[in-house]
Amino acid sequence: MAINYSFGLPLKQHFREFIYYQGLLLPHEIARIQKFWEAEQTIPATVDGDQSIRQDLRKSSVMFIENNPQNDWIYRRRAGAAIKTNNERYWFDLLGFHEQLQLTRYSAGDFFEWHLDFGAGDISVRKLSITVQLSDPNDYEGGDLQFMINQNIIDAPRERGTVIIFPSFILHRVTPITRGKRESIVGWVAGPPYR
DSSP states (O other): OOOOOOOOOOOTTTTTOOOOOOOOHHHHHHHHHHTOOGGGGGOOOOBBBTBBBBTTEEEHHHHHEOSSSSGGGHHHHHHHHHHHHHIIIOOOOOOOOOOOEEEEEEEETTTEEEOSOOOOOGGGGEEEEEEEEEOOGEEEEEEEEEEHHHHHHEOOOOOOTTTEEEETTTTEEOOOOOEOOEEEEEEEEEOOOOO
């Protein structure tokens, strides 16, 4: 008979692969954020935190939302949702946003293959990933945020204003857009290395 040796660690009874809150942003707030988009500040999306462009893995456009007094409410709202989720579900050591929030646009043919937001180097401090749905789900087809959970593919909610929070080590993707465009805010809450 095998005997388990307990270290007396607290157990995470309420862990979930992803959490979502609907209506975090109101329609007038979403419209205000969507007006941030400026073509001259837009760049092709990169992968792995190393600024490499790999259009076989990820094809979309991004621009960054500067963390300044004018945009503080956007960061504050994301931080509040992250802290609430972390306190209820994950208990990670968090320090704050390590990178600027990204305003992301997927147009027809754009996608992001299966990936983790966590990895080596600069992205090794990512603990929680946050996505905020800005587009009306009727304005595009495809573009589903999906999670791979124990070989099951699960779609995240598409409702406008929904925030989705998940550990950065959860496998996920965005399926190809076949019509219209999908816009979202993407960000990562960072903390000290796992130990």
